[in-house]
Amino acid sequence: MRIRNLIYMAFLGAGFLMQGQNKQLLYDFTEIPQSLLLNPGAQTDFKWYTGFPALSGISFQAGSSGVSVNDIFADDGLDINDKFRDRLIRGMDTRDELSGTYQLELLNVGFRGKDPDTFYSFGIYNEGDGIGYWFQDYAILAFEGNANSLNRKFDLGDLKTRGEIVNVFHFGINKRINDKITGGVRGKIYSGILDFNSTRNKGYFVTTEGQNNLLANTLVADMEMRTSGMNAVWDAQDEGTLGSTILKRGFFGGDLGLGLDLGLSYDLNEQTVFTASLLDLGFIYHANDIRTYTLKGSATIEGVEILPADLVNVNDDFYQDLIDEVEAFIPFEINDKSYLTFRPTKLYASLRYNFGEPVDSKADCDCGITPASRNRNRAKYVNGLGGQLYMINRPRGPQAALSAFYQRRFGNFMAIKTTYTVDKFTATNIGLGLNLQAGPVNLYFMADNLLAYRNVAASRYASFQLGINIISWGTK
Amino acid sequence: MKLLKALVPISYVISILFIGCSDKQDFDQYEDLSITPTYEAAILYIETPESFINAITGVDIVTQNFNFDAFATDIFANRVIDGVITYEVENTTSKELEITVEFTDDGDNVLDTEVFTIQAAPTAIDRREIQYGDGGRPIDIITNTSNFRVTARNNGDNSSTSNIDDAKITLKSSAKFRLRLK
Numbered sequence: 001m002r003i004r005n006l007i008y009m010a011f012l013g014a015g016f017l018m019q020g021q022n023k024q025l026l027y028d029f030t031e032i033p034q035s036l037l038l039n040p041g042a043q044t045d046f047k048w049y050t051g052f053p054a055l056s057g058i059s060f061q062a063g064s065s066g067v068s069v070n071d072i073f074a075d076d077g078l079d080i081n082d083k084f085r086d087r088l089i090r091g092m093d094t095r096d097e098l099s100g101t102y103q104l105e106l107l108n109v110g111f112r113g114k115d116p117d118t119f120y121s122f123g124i125y126n127e128g129d130g131i132g133y134w135f136q137d138y139a140i141l142a143f144e145g146n147a148n149s150l151n152r153k154f155d156l157g158d159l160k161t162r163g164e165i166v167n168v169f170h171f172g173i174n175k176r177i178n179d180k181i182t183g184g185v186r187g188k189i190y191s192g193i194l195d196f197n198s199t200r201n202k203g204y205f206v207t208t209e210g211q212n213n214l215l216a217n218t219l220v221a222d223m224e225m226r227t228s229g230m231n232a233v234w235d236a237q238d239e240g241t242l243g244s245t246i247l248k249r250g251f252f253g254g255d256l257g258l259g260l261d262l263g264l265s266y267d268l269n270e271q272t273v274f275t276a277s278l279l280d281l282g283f284i285y286h287a288n289d290i291r292t293y294t295l296k297g298s299a300t301i302e303g304v305e306i307l308p309a310d311l312v313n314v315n316d317d318f319y320q321d322l323i324d325e326v327e328a329f330i331p332f333e334i335n336d337k338s339y340l341t342f343r344p345t346k347l348y349a350s351l352r353y354n355f356g357e358p359v360d361s362k363a364d365c366d367c368g369i370t371p372a373s374r375n376r377n378r379a380k381y382v383n384g385l386g387g388q389l390y391m392i393n394r395p396r397g398p399q400a401a402l403s404a405f406y407q408r409r410f411g412n413f414m415a416i417k418t419t420y421t422v423d424k425f426t427a428t429n430i431g432l433g434l435n436l437q438a439g440p441v442n443l444y445f446m447a448d449n450l451l452a453y454r455n456v457a458a459s460r461y462a463s464f465q466l467g468i469n470i471i472s473w474g475t476k
Numbered sequence: 477m478k479l480l481k482a483l484v485p486i487s488y489v490i491s492i493l494f495i496g497c498s499d500k501q502d503f504d505q506y507e508d509l510s511i512t513p514t515y516e517a518a519i520l521y522i523e524t525p526e527s528f529i530n531a532i533t534g535v536d537i538v539t540q541n542f543n544f545d546a547f548a549t550d551i552f553a554n555r556v557i558d559g560v561i562t563y564e565v566e567n568t569t570s571k572e573l574e575i576t577v578e579f580t581d582d583g584d585n586v587l588d589t590e591v592f593t594i595q596a597a598p599t600a601i602d603r604r605e606i607q608y609g610d611g612g613r614p615i616d617i618i619t620n621t622s623n624f625r626v627t628a629r630n631n632g633d634n635s636s637t638s639n640i641d642d643a644k645i646t647l648k649s650s651a652k653f654r655l656r657l658k
Contacts, residue, residue, distance in 0.1 A: 075502035080509050145513030147652050213518035214564060214650040303518030303649070304542055308525050311538060319543045456498040 022390045023059065024403040024419045025433035025446040026465055028275050028350050031415050032435055032444050033110055033469050036121050038348060039277035040172045040184030041263030044119050047474035051108035051467065057125065061463035062100030063425050066092035066134055070458035089143045092134040094158050095396060099131035105467070117176040126250065129344065130163030133396060146207045153204040156221055160395050162197035166190050166284065167250040172261070182265040192255030192284045193246055194229035197341060199395040213302035220298040221330055226339050228255055228286035257284030259343055271354045271381065280343040287338040297330035347391040356382035359409050382409050399424060413437050419448065425461040442469040509658055512557060516652035519544070522626060526569040526643040530634050537628040544624050553619040558609030559653030565602045567594035568640045571632020575647055578625040579617055588617045597638050
């Protein structure tokens with residue numbers, strides 16, 4: 001029943017939610033303060049803002065690149081065993097993944113400094129991220145076995161997964177450097193709650209014709225699973241102290257790391273803006289509650305072998321000797337050595353063309369198409385059109401997504417942004433983001449892969465982001 | 477008017493989020509999912525040279541119990557459906573030999589017996605496949621087996637030698653079993 005529930009959760013998670021960290025709707029949506037977390041060099045005109053604690057930024061994304069709930073569980077009259085074998089076991093390959101992330105802002109505050117060109121922001125957010133690539137050869141071994149697969153090497157490297165939960169404490173400076181360039185930098189301290197990763201596995205399992213016996217089974221393994229904080233969390237769950245343990249580890253009682261975000265906005269001309277950002281250039285040093293499991297070595301067995309020399313040792317336990325021998329050649333060990341992990345670094349870039357009527361800014365400034373002072377905020381236009389690139393560093397190499405977007409402002413009280421995104425999960429991802437400004441109250445909601453809602457079960461990708469902020473532009 | 481324009485996309489989003497539909501799903505299909513992989517591995521190899529046989533006076537060359545817990549482990553015994561044990565016996569000695577393989581449980585009770593009588597060389601390799609479960613011998617034999625007892629009997633003499641180099645008798649065996657994981 002537990003396995004069944006887990007499979008349900010995995011498939012439902014893959015089908016109804018969505019993958020990845022790509023926040024193409026929020027990126028460069030400068031009416032929303034959280035866009036500064038995606039580009040510390042974004043063009044802002046706030047005087048100050050503060051997010052509602054725990055409500056200012058909520059995002060959840062998950063996805064599966066290979067199979068959807070509908071592929072397996074559709075009531076289509078097909079045998080589930082055929083669907084399972086053809087679409088899951090054989091249909092996916094090792095580049096397919098099941099991944100997800102969430103982010104919950106605990107605190108987010110920003111304010112303009114004495115120098116009106118400088119904007120500061122700081123806060124805390126909790127973030128979880130996980131990815132597991134399709135462990136194809138393990139799945140084939142489990143679903144079909146090794147019989148009738150003489151000389152086929154089952155690749156142990158197919159196990160590739162990582163995940164973490166971390167609190168991030170950040171402080172950012174956003175500065176309008178000159179008429180054309182706004183730059184930003186954000187420093188981060190990571191307080192790791194838990195981490196697991198197994199991404200550098202090597203080896204194989206193969207069945208061959210034996211030298212003496214009919215068959216030989218060979219295992220060559222160089223495998224490692226590093227964990228940090230997992231045992232503390234499990235123990236805390238048993239002891240009923242889960243909340244305090246997570247709180248302690250999340251506030252500098254766990255693993256610590258440092259990181260940096262960089263970003264810029266560059267006005268190519270009056271109406272064209274180029275932006276780029278590099279996020280989470282950082283690392284976490286795991287030195288707390290470490291448990292690393294290793295399996296290294298090689299062994300070939302041909303069953304219990306009784307050779308002439310053994311015939312005199314009639315009391316030996318040959319079976320136990322065989323087991324001991326294998327364990328000696330391929331020891332399974334546990335250690336508590338510290339380790340370093342690098343954060344999944346992300347890159348965003350966009351090119352935007354603004355057109356239509358300029359919108360009156362709410363900022364306390366001499367804003368307009370040709371501001372009198374270089375310290376003034378550039379005018380916003382009713383329409384924005386452009387393209388975006390997103391890349392993230394993953395265990396099997398970088399993943400990219402390309403988006404085209406259109407943004408429309410309705411006065412200063414509402415703005416919408418729609419995107420069309422192509423990535424490894426889908427080529428029909430249309431998203432829509434809505435930003436509402438009611439006095440000082442700012443509310444935003446974004447969701448993508450909207451076409452998938454025509455058949456939710458067939459979706460391999462979906463996400464949402466929402467939040468509430470209080471924003472002030474100062475008094476005009 | 478601006479508000480009216482704005483409400484169009486908003487209402488669209490809200491509509492699709494709330495009336496998002498789905499093809500009919502049947503999660504009860506999970507009950508029909510059957511995961512029954514077949515695994516194979518060698519189990520026992522015994523080699524006895526002719527010189528050893530000639531050195532033994534009497535008919536019984538060797539009788540030996542071999543502990544073999546692999547079949548009795550829960551992960552195997554609780555999941556095995558059916559399978560085949562393959563034997564291959566080759567005799568290159570100058571005498572007729574008889575090999576008996578007995579499957580015994582923890583109480584040393586004999587559950588199954590396989591006897592091979594092999595003529596003196598030159599003779600063909602005796603290859604046998606014994607089915608357990610699925611119309612073959614009861615699968616309980618396998619799940620209750622915790623030892624093999626192998627007896628080699630010399631039906632010939634103790635002096636002759638084969639003209640084949642490295643004359644010996646070998647017993648090779650492997651097991652191929654289907655397990656139910658789901």
